[in-house]
Amino acid sequence: MNAEWTSTDKMIDFSPKNVQGLAPEDQTDFDELVEVWRVKLMRNCLRKKYYSQKNTLKDLGIAIPPVLKKMEYALGWPAKAVDMLSVRSRFDGFVTPGDVDHGVNDILxxxxxxVLYRQATTSELIHSCSFITVSKGGAGDPAVVISAYDAETAAALWDNRRKKIRCGMTIVDVDPKSREPTQINLYTNTAIIEMKKNRADIWEAKYKNHKQGRPLMEPMVYRPSLDRPFGKSRVSRAVMSIADSAIRTAVRTEVSSEFFTSPQKYIMGADPGLFAKNSKWEAYIGNILAVSKDEDGDKPDFGQLPQASMQPHMDYMRTLAAQFAGETGIPISSLGVIHDNPASAEAIYAAKEDLIIEAEGLNETNGTALRNIGLLVAAISGNTTIDALPDDVKKMQPRFRNPAIPSVVSQSDAIIKQVSAIPWLAESQVALEELGYTESQITRLLSDKRKYQSQKALEALIAGGIGDNDAEQ
Structure with missing residues (x-):
């Protein structure tokens, strides 16, 4: 987009009816897509607020003074729920049985x-889904242009029979002043339809036909189900509710800490005129407080009210952190809750096990979407269809790094044990992948290996030639 898309609490009310040049059946699908986008927008904006730590305090009207109700307080737990899972889904390119991918990895x-995959995965976890589109590149572009959109700027209709989207739309550009869309792309089985608003505020459609037989748009969904094919948000209702409680607890803790810092004191039997020139706060913080006896010779009584304890607030925050950890699978230590005793290595791994299993499931569903994207890229770059691709290209699979993110020492030890049991595994590129080397590092390593082997072969030939000459003499 030329202008950054900023969602507001008020939905943008636009409905391009009777787009010039748009076929009636496509207009019907477009109207339905706009309605889906409008209905879901408010909830998507709300989840984005929680992720961006811009959600406001929801006061119960009991324990927080009015002056503090507008206090700004940020809580990063919803962002943790998203980021700690997305960082464990690390896409590392496509692999094929014949190592021939029609240049797909180069196009990526x-x-x-x-980077685009990480962004799409983050948006997927925030809103439940995100969308990736592919199109043929123009002058100065890659052979195939790949773009990503979140649920605030895209929508799709699901085809239950074919188990894929029937059509979809993306908001490509918006007006920087009115914040209304000015260009929208519609994706159908036969075309990408570019719709733009002209200077007369009239929408016009332009068809760019293709031969793939499916929309050039693929959804990435988190935890899809039969009733929710576009998945569920990581920022769930439970996550938002716990975050609201945690913010209230934090504000109440601030209020309590003020009273804890300056416990309330009192003086009984003192002349009020002694404090006429100074405020009560100045009297409290003064270095020397001198109070004389009254006219009867009696001394005033000094006292201090008991301080309010901070412990109940801290205990409740710990309880909320435990609930949040149970809801999201994030280790409670990652939420800022400190344990009295340091955890063992086994306990640390066990705390992350739920998150690792969640990441494996995310990789599985995203892997299906990525494979479809890879096939589209291969077909478009080769100016053919997916069905006409070679069999080895059709068997391409996405490769992900280990979501457990093991240390180099533990991973090396595991590979050594596997190679001991399966010796030929040492000659496989998979061993290098499991050791954590990146694709570029593997390429360099294999290149250095070939150079070394060539050098040794040349040295052997030279040595053999010298030995034969000596034998003839």
């Missing part, structure tokens, strides 16, 4: 897809 690099 040209589109900086490693």
């Amino acid at each position: 690099k040209e589109n900086n897809f490693s």
Whole structure:
């Protein structure tokens, strides 16, 4: 987009009816897509607020003074729920049985897809889904252009019979002043339809036909189900509710800490005129407090009210952190809750096990979407269809790094044990992948290996030639 898309609490009310040049059946699908986008927008904006730590205090009207109700307080737990899972889903390119991918991995690099995938995964976890589109590149573009959109700027209709989207739309550009869309792309089985608003505020459609037989748009969904094919948000109702309680607890803790810092004191029997020139706060913080006897010779009584304990607030925050950890699978230590005793290595791994299992499930569902994207990229770059691709290309699979993110020492030890049991595994590129080497590092290592082998072979030939000459003499 030329202008950054900023969602507001008020939905943007636009409905492009009777787009010039748009076929009636496509207009019907477009109207339905706009309605889906509008209905879901408010909830998607709300979840984005929680992730961006911009959710406001929801006061119960009991324990928080009115002056503090507008206090700004940020809580990073919803962002933790998203980021700690997305960082464990690390896409590392496509692999094929014959190591021939029609240049798909090169096209991904040209589109900086490693970064684009992380962005799409983050949006997927926030809103439940995100969308990736592919199209033929123009002059100065890669052979295939890959773009990503979140649920605030895209929508799709699901085809239950074919188990894929029937059509979809993306908001490509918005007006920087009115914040209304000015360009929208519609994706159908036969075309990408570019719809733009002209200077007369009239929408016009332009068809760019293709031969793939499916929309050039693929959803990435988190935890899909039969009743929710576009998945569920990681920022769930439970996550938002616990975050609200945690923010209230934090504000109440601030209020309590003020009273804890300056416990309330009192003086009984003192002349009020002694404090006429100074405020009560100045009297409290003064270095010397001198109070004389009254006219009867009696001394005033000094006292201090008992301080309110901070412990109940801290205990409740710990309880909320435990609930949040149970809801999201995030280790409670990652939420800022400190344990009295340091955890063992086994306990640390056990605390992360739920998150690792969640990441494996995320990789599985995202892997299906990525494979479809890879096939589309291969078909478009080869100016053919998916059905006409070679069999080895059709068997391409996405490769992910280990979501457990093991240490180099533990991973090396595991590989050594596996190679001992399966010796030929040492000659496989998979062993290098499991050791954590990146694709570029593996390429360099294999290149250095070939150079070394060539050098040794040349030395052997030279040594053999010298030995034969000596024998003839």
